[in-house]
Amino acid sequence: QTVVYRKDYKAPNHDVETINLVFDLIPDRTIVTSTMHVVPREGRESDEFELNGESLQLVSIKINGQPSLTNQYAMNAGKLIFHSIKEPTDIEIVTRINPKANLELSGLYLSNNNFITQCEAEGFRRITYFPNRPDVLAKYTVTLHAPKECKVLLSNGNLVDQGVLPDGRKYAIWHDPFPKPSYLFALVAGNFTVNEDKIELNNDKTALLQIYTEPGNENKTVHAMDCLKKAIRWDEVRYGLTLDLERFMIVATNDFNMGAMENKGLNIFNAKYVLADDGVATDSDYAAIESVIGHEYFHNWTGDRVTCRDWFQLSLKEGLTVFREQEFASDMLGSESAKVVKRIKDVRALRTAQFPEDSGPMAHPIRPDSYSEINNFYTMTVYEKGAEVVRMYQTMFGKEGFKKGLAEYLRRYDGSAATCDDFRTAMAEANDADLSQFALWYSQAGTPRVSVKTQWDESKKTFTITTRQSNRTLPGQPKPQPLMIPLAVGVLNDKGEDIPLQLEGEPLPVGTTRVLLLNQDVQTWTLVNVDRRPLLSLGRGFSAPVICDMDLTRDQLVFLAKNDSDLFNRAEAFEKLSILAIDAFIQELRKTQNANSLSPMEAYLATFEEILNDERLSPAYRAEILKLPSEQAIYESQIIIEPALIRAACQAMQKKIGQRLKTSFEDKVKTCTTEGIYKYDPDLAGKRALKFLSLSYLVASGNPKGVQQTRNFFEKGNNITDKLGALSIAVHSGLPIRQEMLNKSSIAWATEPLLINKWLEVQALATSVHGEMPVVNKIRSLMMDPLFSIKNPNNVYSLLRTFFAKGGPEFHTLDGSGYQLWIETVLNIDSFNPQVSARLARTLENWRRYEPRLSSMMYKALRYVSQQKNLSADLREIVDKAIN
Ligand code: HT7
Ligand code: ZN
Numbered sequence: 057q058t059v060v061y062r063k064d065y066k067a068p069n070h071d072v073e074t075i076n077l078v079f080d081l082i083p084d085r086t087i088v089t090s091t092m093h094v095v096p097r098e099g100r101e102s103d104e105f106e107l108n109g110e111s112l113q114l115v116s117i118k119i120n121g122q123p124s125l126t127n128q129y130a131m132n133a134g135k136l137i138f139h140s141i142k143e144p145t146d147i148e149i150v151t152r153i154n155p156k157a158n159l160e161l162s163g164l165y166l167s168n169n170n171f172i173t174q175c176e177a178e179g180f181r182r183i184t185y186f187p188n189r190p191d192v193l194a195k196y197t198v199t200l201h202a203p204k205e206c207k208v209l210l211s212n213g214n215l216v217d218q219g220v221l222p223d224g225r226k227y228a229i230w231h232d233p234f235p236k237p238s239y240l241f242a243l244v245a246g247n248f249t250v251n252e253d254k255i256e257l258n259n260d261k262t263a264l265l266q267i268y269t270e271p272g273n274e275n276k277t278v279h280a281m282d283c284l285k286k287a288i289r290w291d292e293v294r295y296g297l298t299l300d301l302e303r304f305m306i307v308a309t310n311d312f313n314m315g316a317m318e319n320k321g322l323n324i325f326n327a328k329y330v331l332a333d334d335g336v337a338t339d340s341d342y343a344a345i346e347s348v349i350g351h352e353y354f355h356n357w358t359g360d361r362v363t364c365r366d367w368f369q370l371s372l373k374e375g376l377t378v379f380r381e382q383e384f385a386s387d388m389l390g391s392e393s394a395k396v397v398k399r400i401k402d403v404r405a406l407r408t409a410q411f412p413e414d415s416g417p418m419a420h421p422i423r424p425d426s427y428s429e430i431n432n433f434y435t436m437t438v439y440e441k442g443a444e445v446v447r448m449y450q451t452m453f454g455k456e457g458f459k460k461g462l463a464e465y466l467r468r469y470d471g472s473a474a475t476c477d478d479f480r481t482a483m484a485e486a487n488d489a490d491l492s493q494f495a496l497w498y499s500q501a502g503t504p505r506v507s508v509k510t511q512w513d514e515s516k517k518t519f520t521i522t523t524r525q526s527n528r529t530l531p532g533q534p535k536p537q538p539l540m541i542p543l544a545v546g547v548l549n550d551k552g553e554d555i556p557l558q559l560e561g562e563p564l565p566v567g568t569t570r571v572l573l574l575n576q577d578v579q580t581w582t583l584v585n586v587d588r589r590p591l592l593s594l595g596r597g598f599s600a601p602v603i604c605d606m607d608l609t610r611d612q613l614v615f616l617a618k619n620d621s622d623l624f625n626r627a628e629a630f631e632k633l634s635i636l637a638i639d640a641f642i643q644e645l646r647k648t649q650n651a652n653s654l655s656p657m658e659a660y661l662a663t664f665e666e667i668l669n670d671e672r673l674s675p676a677y678r679a680e681i682l683k684l685p686s687e688q689a690i691y692e693s694q695i696i697i698e699p700a701l702i703r704a705a706c707q708a709m710q711k712k713i714g715q716r717l718k719t720s721f722e723d724k725v726k727t728c729t730t731e732g733i734y735k736y737d738p739d740l741a742g743k744r745a746l747k748f749l750s751l752s753y754l755v756a757s758g759n760p761k762g763v764q765q766t767r768n769f770f771e772k773g774n775n776i777t778d779k780l781g782a783l784s785i786a787v788h789s790g791l792p793i794r795q796e797m798l799n800k801s802s803i804a805w806a807t808e809p810l811l812i813n814k815w816l817e818v819q820a821l822a823t824s825v826h827g828e829m830p831v832v833n834k835i836r837s838l839m840m841d842p843l844f845s846i847k848n849p850n851n852v853y854s855l856l857r858t859f860f861a862k863g864g865p866e867f868h869t870l871d872g873s874g875y876q877l878w879i880e881t882v883l884n885i886d887s888f889n890p891q892v893s894a895r896l897a898r899t900l901e902n903w904r905r906y907e908p909r910l911s912s913m914m915y916k917a918l919r920y921v922s923q924q925k926n927l928s929a930d931l932r933e934i935v936d937k938a939i940n
Contacts, residue, residue: 170246242319318355339741375442502528552619676742714757734775890928
């Protein structure tokens with residue numbers, strides 16, 4: 057397998073100043089005529105002009121208008137190389153492609169007979185020969201010729217002309233004035249309807265906003281349009297960044313490998329991040345749409361205007377844009393409490409998905425040093441840890457300092473391709489800071505650990521905090537160095553109040569939360585005037601992506617969970633307490649195997665009850681913190697993962713809590729039931745979340761009224777949050793009414809792709825019922841259902857990836873049937889869509905952490921796949937890294 061190394065980066069020999077593309081769009085034989093104006097670069101290494109191509113049929117080549125001679129170029133391993141381009145030259149290349157046969161969904165493909173492109177990372181080479189690397193930026197003019205049934209013909213930039221060709225076909229000509237790398241090219245042609253609006257920009261210009269969807273969805277774009285306008289406004293207000301285009305278009309499609317794509321002026325979205333109404337989108341979907349619309353829009357500056365020099369720099373645009381998206385979503389939430397809920401959710405996602413990645417076979421720094429297949433590096437590390445690294449600049453320099461740094465970065469690199477070092481340097485220089493040590497965040501993999509010890513000297517009234525970093529890195533990498541870590545801390549006194557924080561040598565206290573800047577292996581800080589027994593609140597707001605170890609007793613956790621003024625850290629303390637409580641169940645179950653004999657920790661239940669009934673805390677906050685930690689979060693707390701035991705402990709805990717707090721939960725179901733027509737609003741969503749959380753505990757405890765209410769919410773709910781919430785509880789708890797509910801929803805939801813995905817996902821999370829078909833068999837039969845298509849990534853993710861990643865003991869069965877299904881589906885999908893098969897395959901990569909009976913079968917499954925010939929490069933990289 058070919059491995060690409062960051063250290064081997066070489067600048068291109070040539071620029072492509074302009075490219076003129078003409079597409080004759082025919083489903084099974086599209087002709088692409090590309091004319092490039094190629095200019096040799098000063099100081100180039102050679103005169104060779106190198107272009108990439110994949111799955112292309114070459115029709116002809118002309119150089120400066122003359123048919124080329126075969127000795128002017130060579131074809132070699134997916135590359136077309138012109139031997140000697142010494143002068144500015146026009147090169148015309150005609151290729152033929154087959155969009156209809158393109159099931160990889162990379163390049164130009166068909167979705168429901170509409171033409172769609174996806175070019176990031178290396179899809180453009182599947183359209184035409186081109187130097188398909190992000191540091192070659194060209195100005196594009198695109199002409200589309202299409203059958204007359206194609207109502208809509210779109211590409212990047214501005215519409216120059218459109219009309220009907222003499223043969224009755226349609227045409228459109230687009231010009232994008234901004235130079236861009238080929239991965240940002242897009243075209244869309246087909247039958248779409250459009251929702252249009254306008255926005256006045258802060259430069260007094262007006263921009264046209266358009267959202268294209270397949271017919272029938274025109275009323276489902278109101279929320280997305282609203283989000284787009286909010287995102288445009290937010291970027292103007294927060295960062296002074298204005299939309300630079302006359303029109304901004306979004307297209308929704310049901311066939312897409314990922315979430316969405318930021319093509320310049322023509323974003324293409326997975327439909328699930330665009331379409332919303334009370335019948336198809338849950339409260340969480342509404343929130344996700346806001347984030348993803350924001351994310352893709354913000355790429356217009358951080359990604360499109362300034363792009364990445366090479367794919368190793370991916371986090372330059374992705375980490376930064378996830379950070380911007382998170383800040384946007386947070387600013388859209390009115391209350392502090394709602395913002396905290398968002399932060400808790402983001403950090404939980406990081407811990408349950410990125411931390412395991414960073415300690416497993418795919419561990420890599422946010423700026424990787426090598427890859428075989430770049431598509432495998434659109435990871436939680438590059439995106440989410442990358443965003444945390446960007447957040448640390450803001451934590452160190454404040455919002456204004458960060459804004460100055462971002463402005464400096466954009467000023468320096470506008471219209472070009474930059475590196476992570478360029479970003480860090482711009483931040484440092486704009487803030488007059490030395491960030492050389494901070495560079496290590498880009499090169500060291502692994503989650504850093506900071507262990508903290510404290511000591512209170514009652515007589516001297518000093519409180520000493522000692523931090524010790526222990527960082528990991530990958531085998532073969534230099535010894536890990538201490539990182540620069542901004543650690544936000546507060547101190548509670550024995551009444552639970554925040555105390556003013558004054559470090560030794562300071563004349564006065566500086567606030568009640570402050571950032572300690574760690575930069576050595578071991579460091580000590582001494583706080584003075586600490587006259588009552590103190591307790592440290594560590595890593596407030598998750599100020600750095602590290603694991604903080606501090607020995608806290610159960611009582612101290614209870615104290616923090618009840619009193620910490622930092623709501624984020626209250627949730628942290630409560631989560632630790634929940635894990636302690638569940639862990640105690642796990643230990644007991646290991647010995648007795650009798651779930652009925654378990655009794656939960658009194659202190660835990662009492663704290664749970666107090667939080668549940670604390671009306672000063674928002675329903676959304678209570679719902680989020682009182683959820684039992686996900687099984688994946690519990691896996692992270694265990695040395696050896698035993699899915700069945702963990703599931704049993706969680707079920708037992710839910711049941712006990714449900715029995716004990718029955719009255720409070722019943723009260724919450726009643727008081728949190730929202731009346732009237734459905735409206736998405738974070739506060740109302742919080743109430744619905746607390747209602748369903750309460751209902752899930754009641755149902756787990758076998759409460760008949762809870763079961764009845766579950767049925768009612770499903771039958772009578774006037775929105776999908778209620779219906780799906782009820783259906784999930786019924787299926788996950790194995791209630792007898794679940795099959796009837798599933799049958800009803802399969803009929804009612806059959807014509808709506810978004811709902812089919814939800815229907816599949818719910819069943820992937822089912823719990824087997826004694827005497828009935830095991831869930832793994834049910835998954836197999838669902839794969840035969842006409843509602844499921846293995847060619848559709850959303851279907852695969854909803855049913856199969858959910859089952860493999862979250863099915864717990866239903867997937868990890870001792871008879872190996874889950875792993876057999878994994879092998880079959882991964883190999884099947886790999887034969888037509890390697891990006892999806894590789895993503896699916898990653899669900900077994902942490903096999904080493906499972907109990908021996910499971911891990912040996914998981915290993916065998918991975919090895920079996922790795923022994924197959926003709927695996928895609930994508931899948932090979934995943935399975936080989938997993939077993940070696
Ligand atoms: N920048 C986009 C990445 C993306 C992608 C990458 C590989 C294959 C298919 C893809 N679709 C979209 C998404 C984003 O981060 O905004
Ligand atoms: Zn992105």
